[in-house]
Amino acid sequence: MERLDIRKASVAGMFYSANADELEKSIEALINQVPKKSVESNTIRALIVPHAGYVYSGQVAASAYAQLDQDAQYDRIVLIGSSHHNRFNGVSVNLQNFYETPLGKVKVDVELAKELIANSKYIVNIPEVHKQEHCLEVQLPFLQKYLNNDLTILPMVMGSDSVAEIKEITKAVKPLFTENNLFIISTDFSHYPDYNDAVKEDALTAEMISKNNPELLFEHLQRLKERNIPGLVTGLCGWSSVLLLQFIVEDKEGFEYVPLLYQNSGDKLSHNHQRVVGYQSFALVTKEDLEMNDEAREYLLEIARQSIYQYFDQDYSVPDYSHEGIEKYRGAFVSVYVKGKLRGCIGTFQPNRKLKELVRKLAVDAAMHDYRFKVITEKELNHLSLEISVLGPLKMINSIDAIQIGKHGIYLRKGFKTGTFLPLVAMRNGWDAKQFVLNCAMKKAGMSEQELKDAEVFIYDTIVFSDNHEKSM
Structure with missing residues (x-):
């Protein structure tokens, strides 16, 4: 029988629980604390997630994993993080058959890893790089718990701090950036400034990432070092991994970074605001046009009106209509007017239901539950007009x-x-x-x-x- 080569968990019991039951419960609790839908699952091509202990960054990481479709099928999940212990040229891929956590084993795509090594001098296998590296390991329990299918991963640890080398690595990795693969980039944000500086500088770094311009991001991080902010060691510890993702998509149209959740360790340790670490999650998604045709707009207005009429047990029929735009998960606001005067406006940024379902709910909420205005009466239905705002991501x-x-x-x-x-x-x-x-x-x-x-x-x-x-x- 062939002997399996397994990369054992190195930070179980430190960064997360070594007990499987406790680990599952902690992940469930973290997932349940965050919005489930800030973006549409089928538009996600990559996630940027933190890698600290779950007590510190677990909720921010959960905010990213909660965006995924639990039944999604990926050919492989490409895990990329920057080495905390070794500096070397290029990127090291792991050739062990499995990664193991308290939740079980995860298969490594060893054949693809070997193929990458054979075809690029910048992709190597350095076994010791992976032994104690936590930045990829801490992502696995989330994936194991949240996704309802067998996982195959490609673990890659960046060692290079050369932009020229990262561009060369990009050439080898870019063909893997397809709809069938999910990229996960592991990085924390600022290390060890005080709380207020962390909030300020991490917001600026997040904005630079959102611009999807790797040169601009690199220049920003260089300027950050030159400013000598007290205590600041780095503004983005996994910058080389983030830069790799940005180089992959910089020449591709139709992608955008959607920020999901920001926290720092000071939010978890209220007594320590002097030396904090920042955490920010992102989803890299395919941009979808908000526009929809006149028929779709009219249908949404009609079902909003129907929802209000039905609240008063009034008949109001709307013919069935099908359009891709109204089936999407989007944020929206519905405003209700009577004789031209605003009488309610309710909305949400969290697209936790399909647009057509969300509009139905918001219409009644705006008419009957906006505490700032008098509720709509049945006699006023004759004079009702509606306005719908469909929202893009924050x-x-x-x-x-x-x-x-x-x-x-x-x-x-x-x-x-x-x-x-x-x-x-x-x-x-x-x-x-x-x-x-x-x-x-x-x-x-x-x-x-x-x-x-x-x-x-x-x-x-x-x-x-x-x-x-x-x-x-």
Whole structure:
């Protein structure tokens, strides 16, 4: 019988529980604490996830894995992280048959690894590189627990700190970037600044990643080192792995990075805000056009109206209609007007149901459950008009100069204080970007001007359509 070559878990009992039952329960708890759908599962081509102990970065990692379809079938999962213990030229792939965790064994695509080594001088096998390296290992229990199928992985540990070499490695790895493979890039963000510096600098690094420009990201990280921020050792510990992914997709149209969740170790250890480590997750997704045809828009408006009428036990029939756009998972807002005056506006950024289902729910919520307005009465149905805003993904920005009035909505977050304005709010009030943000902070999020200074600011695209008429019963 052939002897299996198994890479044993090296950080079980330290970074995560060595007990299988405890490990499963901890992952379930982490997954249950995060939104399940910030992006559509079938658009995900790569995830960027942290690799610290689960008590510190587990929730951020879970925010990425929770986006996947649990029944998704991948030919292989390409795991890429940067070495914490060794420096060497190129990238080392593991040739052991399996990785083992307390949840069992995971198969390694050894034949593909050998093929890559044979075809590129920059892809090597250095066994000692993989023995104690945790950045890939800590991803496996999430994959084992969350995905309902047998896994095959290609473990790759980056050793190079040369941009020229990373470009050469890109040439060898790029053919693997297909719809049938999932890439997982393992990296933490800032190491050891104080809490406030971490929040500020990690937001800027996240914005650089979102721009999908590897040269720009590298220049940013170099400038970060030159600024001598107290305590800061690195702004992105797995920068070479992130850079590899960016080089893979930089010349490909139709991809975007969607930030999912940010935390740092200070959020978990409230008594230690002096030396923190930052964690940010991303999904790299294929961009999908928000636009939909006139029939799809009319259908969404009609089913929104139908939902409100049915709340009052009124008959309102809508012919069946099928369109790809209304089946997608998207965020949305529904606004309800009576005789042209706003009487409710409710929405969500989390696309946790198909758009057609979400619109039905939001329509009733806006008409009957927006505490800022009087509820709609049955007598007012004759004078009802509706407006629907379909939302693109949130994109973190570092400067309000990125806001385009009339195009972008904004979302602000500072701790538990959050607020959003749709694009039309700025246009209707004649605000510039500064006024747009300030009014959102003070009127919607309840922030002071001081709190706004270090709040997270996001933008998002929308398409907006309305019926602009009153229907008779």
